[in-house]
Amino acid sequence: MVVQEEFQKFLEKITNADVYKRVTADIFHERETTLIRQHEQLPEWVDKEEHGPYYYVRYSSPSTSEEVTVKTKTYKLDDQIELNTLHKLKTYQWLLADAYEAFEDFIETVYADCGVRGSSLWVRPEDWKHDGSTKLSDYIKPRQKGSSTPYIQLNAFRKNSEHFRTHEAKDGCNYRVVFVLIEKFRHMIVHEGGYCTNFESLMKKVQRDLSGISFKGIRSYFDAYLIPHRGAKLIDLLEYPAEDGPGSVIGAYHDTMSYLFNTLIEYALLIKESVELDNAEL
Incomplete structure (x- = not known):
């Protein structure tokens, strides 16, 4: 069964991510520990506040072959720790982008199979030219004016599956809202270096994609994942301490990435269940 096979492929991709x-978390934690330890071991005669490495970037002129060398700034201890943290964050961001694209591949294929089988979950696109086709490729990425993958597929499931509508929002997790957050973040990671440069523009796009549901709390929910950095807002996916009462850290951490990965898995599982229920009725 296509939906079962595709779900297993998707699950494997998210598990790997x-x-x-x-592993990334362990590597960068160890790196930070090493940076601090090495700095503490510097001899007394070294100006520790000014100490740090610098790097060279070299390139050549295409026309004259003249080599140009650019020397970076000196990376002091605080700079090195920030660089290490940003490197970790960049890795997290791209893992989230990969996970989103795996979900997009999953829903495209599963929805296309619904079309091949004549399922009621599938909605015939405008200007459809493949009536009677049993080729899966004819049903991949159907385009409709004013909509795009994967919102076409999600809207179709929302419209035609009572099971999907009933369980898309549950106490403590609205899959639709979190998915829109992941989709918007993926776009900013790929095209904006992981930064949000215009929060109001982002909110307009989010409101468009969440039409029909209350927008109360959505702004603050999205803003909670963004931190000021270099004149813009940076997508923050790092772990943060859990607290038991005001300011009382208990040693545990909220794992943002695992939460977002689990949301994608559960959303895909909801799609799988909806398709299987529809298959049972065919």
Whole structure:
């Protein structure tokens, strides 16, 4: 069954991404510990506040072959720790982008199979030219004016599956809202270096894609994932301390990446369940 096979492929991709994330966390934690330890071991005669490495970037003129060398600034201890943290964050961001694209591949294929089988979950696109086709490729990425993948597919499931509508929003997790957050973040990661340069523009796009549901709390929810950095807002996917009462850290951490990965898995599972229920009725 296509939906079962595609779900297993998707689950494997997200599992791998989660393993990469956990290994990444260990690597960069160890790197920060090493940076601090090395700095503490510097001899007394070294100006520790000014000490740090610098790097060279070299390139050549295409016309004259003249080599140009650019020397970076000196990376002091605070700079090195920030660089290490940003490197970790960049890795997290791209793992999230990969996970989103795996979800997009999953829903495209599953929805296309609904079309091949004549399922009621599939909605015939405008200007459809493949009536009677049993080729999966004819049903991949159907385009409709004013909509795009994967919102076409999600809207179709929302419209035609009572099971999907009933369980898309649950206590503590509205899959639709979190998915829109992941989709918008993926776009900013790929095209904006992981930064949000215009929050109001982002909110207009989010409101468009969440039409029909209350926008109360959405602004603050999105803003909670953004931190000021270099004149813009940076997508923050790093772990943060859990607290038991005001300011009382108990040693545990909220794992943002695992939460977002789990949301994608559960959303895909909801799609799988909806398709399987529809198959049982055919």
